[in-house]
Amino acid sequence: xxxxxxxxxxxxxxxxxxxxxxxxxxxxxxxxxxxxxxxxxxxxxxxxxxxxxxxxxxxxxxxxxxxxxxxxxxxxxxxxxxxxxxxxxxxxxxxxxxxxxxxxxxxxxxxxxxxxxxxxxxxxxxxxxxxxxxxxxxxxxxxxxxxxxxxxxxxxxxxxxxxxxxxxxxxxxxxxxxxxxxxxxxxxxxxxxxxxxxxxxxxxxxxxxxxxxxxxxxxxxxxxxxxxxxxxxxxxxxxxxxxxxxxxxxxxxxxxxxxxxxxxxxxxxxxxxxxxxxxxxxxxxxxxxxxxxxxxxxxxxxxxxxxxxxxxxxxxxxxxxxxxxxxxxxxxxxxxxxxxxxxxxxxxxxxxxxxxxxxxxxxxxxxxxxxxxxxxxxxxxxxxxxxxxxxxxxxxxxxxxxxxxxxxxxxxxxxxxxxxxxxxxxxxxxxxxxxxxxxxxxxxxxxxxxxxxxxxxxxxxxxx
Numbered sequence: 001x002x003x004x005x006x007x008x009x010x011x012x013x014x015x016x017x018x019x020x021x022x023x024x025x026x027x028x029x030x031x032x033x034x035x036x037x038x039x040x041x042x043x044x045x046x047x048x049x050x051x052x053x054x055x056x057x058x059x060x061x062x063x064x065x066x067x068x069x070x071x072x073x074x075x076x077x078x079x080x081x082x083x084x085x086x087x088x089x090x091x092x093x094x095x096x097x098x099x100x101x102x103x104x105x106x107x108x109x110x111x112x113x114x115x116x117x118x119x120x121x122x123x124x125x126x127x128x129x130x131x132x133x134x135x136x137x138x139x140x141x142x143x144x145x146x147x148x149x150x151x152x153x154x155x156x157x158x159x160x161x162x163x164x165x166x167x168x169x170x171x172x173x174x175x176x177x178x179x180x181x182x183x184x185x186x187x188x189x190x191x192x193x194x195x196x197x198x199x200x201x202x203x204x205x206x207x208x209x210x211x212x213x214x215x216x217x218x219x220x221x222x223x224x225x226x227x228x229x230x231x232x233x234x235x236x237x238x239x240x241x242x243x244x245x246x247x248x249x250x251x252x253x254x255x256x257x258x259x260x261x262x263x264x265x266x267x268x269x270x271x272x273x274x275x276x277x278x279x280x281x282x283x284x285x286x287x288x289x290x291x292x293x294x295x296x297x298x299x300x301x302x303x304x305x306x307x308x309x310x311x312x313x314x315x316x317x318x319x320x321x322x323x324x325x326x327x328x329x330x331x332x333x334x335x336x337x338x339x340x341x342x343x344x345x346x347x348x349x350x351x352x353x354x355x356x357x358x359x360x361x362x363x364x365x366x367x368x369x370x371x372x373x374x375x376x377x378x379x380x381x382x383x384x385x386x387x388x389x390x391x392x393x394x395x396x397x398x399x400x401x402x403x404x405x406x407x408x409x410x411x412x413x414x415x416x417x418x419x420x421x422x423x424x425x426x427x428x429x430x431x432x433x434x435x436x437x438x439x440x441x442x443x444x445x446x447x448x449x450x451x452x453x454x455x456x457x458x459x460x461x462x463x464x
Contacts, residue, residue, distance in 0.1 A: 012082050178398060247381055259286075291324075296321055356376065366383070402455075416462070420451045426450065
């Protein structure tokens with residue numbers, strides 16, 4: 001199922017004989033072991049040798065080694081250097097600070113810094129709300145993590161989480177013009193995290209919590225929302241939920257069903273799954289069946305010690321269904337997975353309702369091979385970029401914060417999340433909507449402005 005992709009792209013510098021067949025020998029050797037060549041550049045040419053850079057996509061680090069080994073055994077070929085293009089992109093980090101004002105002379109310095117800056121400080125002391133107007137606060141978001149749930153990799157700690165937080169900040173700037181900065185905390189104590197974010201909050205117009213493990217993430221977000229006068233948004237929860245709701249709205253349009261008539265099976269009740277369930281409940285679905293590692297969640301199941309799990313049990317599964325994921329799929333109109341790879345196959349999709357919708361979002365390996373799901377499902381989506389219908393948080397969080405900052409919002413509500421979802425869905429107009437295109441591309445320039453305006457309007461309405 002996996003195909004070579006740019007996440008494992010390498011550039012191999014090789015020295016080869018200057019024969020007419022050299023290029024063909026090199027490229028065919030890579031093709032035979034499954035590499036996908038994206039560039040072939042001659043960097044040196046001599047009477048006795050040529051030096052070329054071959055760039056190709058691979059499946060993994062081990063696959064990259066297989067490719068270079070295949071080149072090394074060719075007669076007269078010498079591998080000089082192997083460069084991992086992902087690591088090259090990260091050298092020195094992905095962010096920098098740049099000044100918005102020129103410092104050309106003493107006059108500029110006197111206004112940007114002392115003595116002129118003192119007047120601005122006094123103005124903010126007299127009216128703290130002026131910080132939004134006169135400092136970076138008006139356009140700045142803190143991306144906060146403790147490194148306890150980094151991507152699908154687990155508890156890697158703050159230093160190893162930094163590349164992800166840097167990447168998040170780059171996306172904020174690229175798609176919505178928001179200045180974001182990574183804050184990686186060297187603690188996984190709930191109280192320390194809450195207090196630390198409280199202490200840094202005056203600098204920021206919003207807090208984006210990221211990669212904090214459940215169930216602590218629920219308490220951290222809830223208490224920070226109570227304590228702070230700026231929006232707090234846990235993207236692993238709400239960003240995912242927004243895009244899932246947007247995709248589901250359009251998928252239901254494709255198959256001609258109403259959500260009120262649908263039974264939805266949600267596999268995974270951690271941060272993402274719980275937020276998806278809570279946001280979907282706002283749309284009044286026919287029923288939601290939540291499934292975790294211990295099977296279907298219901299009020300009579302033993303071991304519901306987690307407050308979040310108890311809430312889900314009390315607000316879903318109206319008929320108290322019990323059993324396994326496979327049993328939850330029987331007759332279901334929709335499957336949404338944010339759990340683990342390879343949990344079921346085409347035979348289970350065949351037991352779902354007619355015109356079933358399957359969102360297999362575990363990444364990088366989904367709950368079911370999308371090609372298997374397509375044998376019986378009418379609409380299939382994944383979290384991967386190499387299949388149609390990618391459910392990607394980038395569609396949501398840049399525009400969400402752009403709208404919150406523009407509205408000078410002090411909080412974020414479910415109505416704002418729903419507004420964001422509808423805005424994403426509406427970008428895919430009727431002429432383009434089909435089973436293979438239920439959400440727009442992350443590079444669609446219409447997405448972030450549409451989401452920002454929808455959230456801004458909802459925030460203004462919430463203020464009254």
